Amino acid sequence: MAEVILKPIGNFDLTVEAEAITPDNFAGKTAVEIGEILIWQAPAQAKLSEFFSVEGNGGSSAEDTTITIDGDVPRVKRIGQEMTAGKIIIKGSTGMHVGNTMAGGEIIVEGNAESWPGMEMKGGLLHIKGDTLDHVGCAYRGSWHGMTGGRIVIDGNAKNQVGGGISGGEIIIGGNVDNFCGIRMNGGLIVVKGNAVRTTAAEMTGGVMVVGGRIEKFSPGFEMEAVECDLKFDDIECAGEFMKFTGDYAIPQKGKGTLYVSYENNECL
Amino acid sequence: MAGTIAIKNGYVYDPLNEVDGEVMDIFIKNGKVVTELSAAEMKDAKEIDAKGKTVMPGGVDSHSHVAGAKVNTGRMMRPEDHYKYYQKKTPIAHSGCGYTVPSVYLGGYEYSKMGYTTVFEAAVPPMEARHTHEEMRSIPMLDMAGYLVLGNNWFLMRYLKEGDIDKAAAYVSWMMKTHKTYGIKCVNPAGVENWGWGENVSALDEANIHFEVTPEDIIKGLAEINEQLGIPMPMHLHANNLGHPGCWEITRDSLKIPKSIKAKPNTDVEWAETKMKAQRHQSVYLTHCQFNAFGGTSWRDFESGVKGITDYVNSNDHVVMDSGCVPFGDATVMTGDGPAIHDLYQLTGNKWSNTDVECECGSGVLPFTYLKSNPIHSVQWAMGLETLLYVKDAWKSIMTTDSPNGGPFTKYPQIIAWLMSNKARQDTFEECHKWASDRSGLASETREMSLSEIAIVTRANAARTTGLAHSKGTLAVGADGDVAVYDIDAKKIDVNDYESIIRGFQNASYTIKGGEVITQDGEILAIPEKNTFYSDIAIKADSEKEMLKDVKSWFKYYTIGFNNYPTPDKYLANPTPIKVNAER
Numbered sequence: 118m119a120e121v122i123l124k125p126i127g128n129f130d131l132t133v134e135a136e137a138i139t140p141d142n143f144a145g146k147t148a149v150e151i152g153e154i155l156i157w158q159a160p161a162q163a164k165l166s167e168f169f170s171v172e173g174n175g176g177s178s179a180e181d182t183t184i185t186i187d188g189d190v191p192r193v194k195r196i197g198q199e200m201t202a203g204k205i206i207i208k209g210s211t212g213m214h215v216g217n218t219m220a221g222g223e224i225i226v227e228g229n230a231e232s233w234p235g236m237e238m239k240g241g242l243l244h245i246k247g248d249t250l251d252h253v254g255c256a257y258r259g260s261w262h263g264m265t266g267g268r269i270v271i272d273g274n275a276k277n278q279v280g281g282g283i284s285g286g287e288i289i290i291g292g293n294v295d296n297f298c299g300i301r302m303n304g305g306l307i308v309v310k311g312n313a314v315r316t317t318a319a320e321m322t323g324g325v326m327v328v329g330g331r332i333e334k335f336s337p338g339f340e341m342e343a344v345e346c347d348l349k350f351d352d353i354e355c356a357g358e359f360m361k362f363t364g365d366y367a368i369p370q371k372g373k374g375t376l377y378v379s380y381e382n383n384e385c386l
Numbered sequence: 387m388a389g390t391i392a393i394k395n396g397y398v399y400d401p402l403n404e405v406d407g408e409v410m411d412i413f414i415k416n417g418k419v420v421t422e423l424s425a426a427e428m429k430d431a432k433e434i435d436a437k438g439k440t441v442m443p444g445g446v447d448s449h450s451h452v453a454g455a456k457v458n459t460g461r462m463m464r465p466e467d468h469y470k471y472y473q474k475k476t477p478i479a480h481s482g483c484g485y486t487v488p489s490v491y492l493g494g495y496e497y498s499k500m501g502y503t504t505v506f507e508a509a510v511p512p513m514e515a516r517h518t519h520e521e522m523r524s525i526p527m528l529d530m531a532g533y534l535v536l537g538n539n540w541f542l543m544r545y546l547k548e549g550d551i552d553k554a555a556a557y558v559s560w561m562m563k564t565h566k567t568y569g570i571k572c573v574n575p576a577g578v579e580n581w582g583w584g585e586n587v588s589a590l591d592e593a594n595i596h597f598e599v600t601p602e603d604i605i606k607g608l609a610e611i612n613e614q615l616g617i618p619m620p621m622h623l624h625a626n627n628l629g630h631p632g633c634w635e636i637t638r639d640s641l642k643i644p645k646s647i648k649a650k651p652n653t654d655v656e657w658a659e660t661k662m663k664a665q666r667h668q669s670v671y672l673t674h675c676q677f678n679a680f681g682g683t684s685w686r687d688f689e690s691g692v693k694g695i696t697d698y699v700n701s702n703d704h705v706v707m708d709s710g711c712v713p714f715g716d717a718t719v720m721t722g723d724g725p726a727i728h729d730l731y732q733l734t735g736n737k738w739s740n741t742d743v744e745c746e747c748g749s750g751v752l753p754f755t756y757l758k759s760n761p762i763h764s765v766q767w768a769m770g771l772e773t774l775l776y777v778k779d780a781w782k783s784i785m786t787t788d789s790p791n792g793g794p795f796t797k798y799p800q801i802i803a804w805l806m807s808n809k810a811r812q813d814t815f816e817e818c819h820k821w822a823s824d825r826s827g828l829a830s831e832t833r834e835m836s837l838s839e840i841a842i843v844t845r846a847n848a849a850r851t852t853g854l855a856h857s858k859g860t861l862a863v864g865a866d867g868d869v870a871v872y873d874i875d876a877k878k879i880d881v882n883d884y885e886s887i888i889r890g891f892q893n894a895s896y897t898i899k900g901g902e903v904i905t906q907d908g909e910i911l912a913i914p915e916k917n918t919f920y921s922d923i924a925i926k927a928d929s930e931k932e933m934l935k936d937v938k939s940w941f942k943y944y945t946i947g948f949n950n951y952p953t954p955d956k957y958l959a960n961p962t963p964i965k966v967n968a969e970r
């Protein structure tokens with residue numbers, strides 16, 4: 118497996134659009150050729166080598182290429198966009214839209230990520246070890262079609278609209294979420310180990326959501342069906358007692374999604 | 387010399403002038419078609435070699451939603467429609483984006499690339515006329531005009547209830563001038579007013595709330611007023627119950643209402659020397675027939691009801707209609723029919739918007755995707771093509787998608803391919819839901835339109851129907867020098883190779899406007915001057931005075947002042963009044 122190491126050296130005062138940083142794009146290129154790739158910074162295009170030192174050549178294919186970003190790149194956006202194979206390791210934090218519409222391969226972010234990680238993702242694994250902000254695996258603004266496949270794991274917290282419009286794949290949030298988690302969800306799985314604020318699973322018409330912590334304001338359109346213990350979805354396990362709801366019945370489509378809520382953390386329900 | 391050009395040796399299709407694919411030269415001098423250019427003029431003229439290519443008058447779209455409040459609502463609602471579909475700026479062209487609801491600049495360029503040179507905005511609510519004109523002014527490449535939405539107007543409904551046709555006519559003529567609009571649009575007559583109370587109307591003789599007028603009263607009244615005033619185009623009708631299974635019947639019955647009204651367009655214009663009579667003879671122009679032709683009684687027994695309408699159209703000569711084809715894929719449904727949008731929201735759960743335009747009309751917008759896997763959508767695809775193929779005389783029909791309701795106008799080349807090629811249709815049957823063949827008659831229809839028929843349904847008849855055939859939709863001497871040259875060899879064309887038809891109509895080899903080449907092979911070469919047409923209808927001074935007294939006293943129901951109501955000339959690009967003479 119060939120490894121390309123990018124070390125941030127440039128001026129990132131204006132954010133950089135780095136959708137060119139993918140194993141697909143680096144495969145078959147030498148370190149020099151990779152440095153020649155053009156990327157946008159605000160209205161101007163510049164060579165990748167103006168922002169990063171490049172060490173190592175790409176592999177023969179995307180699958181055979183690992184990209185390591187050796188540092189913090191919070192103002193670099195779209196890393197791994199549309200990637201189909203291979204691996205990207207970001208040793209620090211990263212900017213918005215990491216792993217946008219990715220279809221395969223693996224991205225590991227050791228720090229935090231800004232909003233929109235894994236937007237409309239189709240496949241592969243996106244693992245963020247720190248926190249992130251809004252729109253994890255969500256549909257683009259205005260669109261109601263979010264993530265369709267793959268897996269996103271956030272070890273820390275996320276904020277609003279996690280998995281908006283998700284129809285396939287899994288999102289696992291180790292910490293807490295804010296509002297509109299799983300809005301218009303129609304398939305797939307969202308597991309939130311911590312707490313949620315409000316409008317959780319609002320307008321859901323399919324799929325499964327699990328909240329292990331407390332939901333501050335429960336959505337009104339759900340009906341309780343049963344109590345279940347120790348949930349298991351393939352390799353994802355959720356220990357404890359859960360109330361099982363279906364919904365969201367507050368919309369004309371009378372959706373049939375499933376929402377599991379921790380019994381011990383939501384006794385008031 | 388500006389606007390002077392010779393287009394040589396193309397296969398010319400000019401149905402209004404009875405030219406059917408003959409190899410001819412077309413000469414344009416100072417923006418107008420002429421018989422020939424002198425040797426001296428030829429020296430300065432631009433010359434285009436159209437050998438092996440198809441030459442038609444510039445395309446005319448007589449029903450498209452491209453400008454105004456509802457289109458803009460569609461843009462604002464749909465960022466997802468924009469970010470993947472965009473065009474960069476060039477030294478002369480603006481950047482733009484939007485697939486089903488393009489930004490104003492992009493919309494103009496995309497029409498022009500397909501060889502279209504004239505487009506009518508299908509629905510201008512009076513209060514939104516200013517906004518509509520502001521957008522039309524910014525749409526490049528196209529001559530334009532807009533239809534004024536009058537089918538649920540409080541003042542008109544009051545006059546019609548009182549039976550005061552003269553005052554109603556005075557009001558319409560004043561409104562056309564005031565809002566710089568071109569023709570009468572009638573959307574779900576009496577029903578949109580009821581929608582303000584959460585109701586609709588479902589029968590032609592059902593009186594609406596408060597005003598107590600029926601759809602029949604309004605259709606009859608507006609059609610009469612239209613001909614009394616001599617408006618260039620027939621009353622333009624979007625019938626009641628649109629989008630409901632079984633609605634084809636009320637549509638057919640609506641078409642019967644103006645049967646005895648004689649068309650009397652009375653415009654004071656210079657007529658190009660066409661061989662055919664270029665004036666309309668119809669008293670009603672039905673829009674987007676497909677949406678008004680649903681059969682069955684529910685979504686379960688849904689089927690095409692097109693034949694019920696086309697049978698009527700084939701045996702009567704007072705009706706012309708456009709198709710409202712559904713080419714599959716993304717669309718944005720937008721209409722003055724607010725309740726129809728609410729029905730669609732309940733069906734789909736999609737995001738939606740609804741507006742009540744005070745004292746005048748309403749509207750709604752909803753994003754929609756037509757899927758080949760969906761049984762209803764597949765039938766709608768077949769129905770759109772049925773509306774064109776079942777009408778025996780192409781002069782009774784016009785090809786549209788009711789853009790962007792059935793799909794964006796950029797899909798026109800695909801629709802032309804389906805009309806010209808049975809193989810194209812059969813191949814689509816293979817891909818779409820079997821209801822398309824089970825619930826419509828299209829699968830056994832073998833008609834394949836000729837290039838001449840395509841020229842009729844995409845320009846000649848749109849121009850004749852709208853009353854602009856004195857200068858548009860033909861290449862007769864005296865017509866505007868608007869020409870489309872397509873890379874289609876009329877003598878070698880193989881309709882089984884329908885992809886080549888799509889390619890040919892997608893990017894015209896040349897689009898010529900007023901004798902100037904403005905696009906070539908999909909590239910924008912020049913931004914021409916554009917005209918905005920409206921009907922300037924003469925009316926007796928005292929009937930106008932009497933009517934205005936009423937309008938001023940009723941104006942208290944508006945939230946804006948009377949003086950701020952009219953659209954000033956400066957909102958129009960080259961305001962071009964069409965003189966309409968009510969005296970005879």
Ligand SMILES: [Zn+2]
Nearest residue numbers: 449508674788
């Ligand atoms: Zn329309």
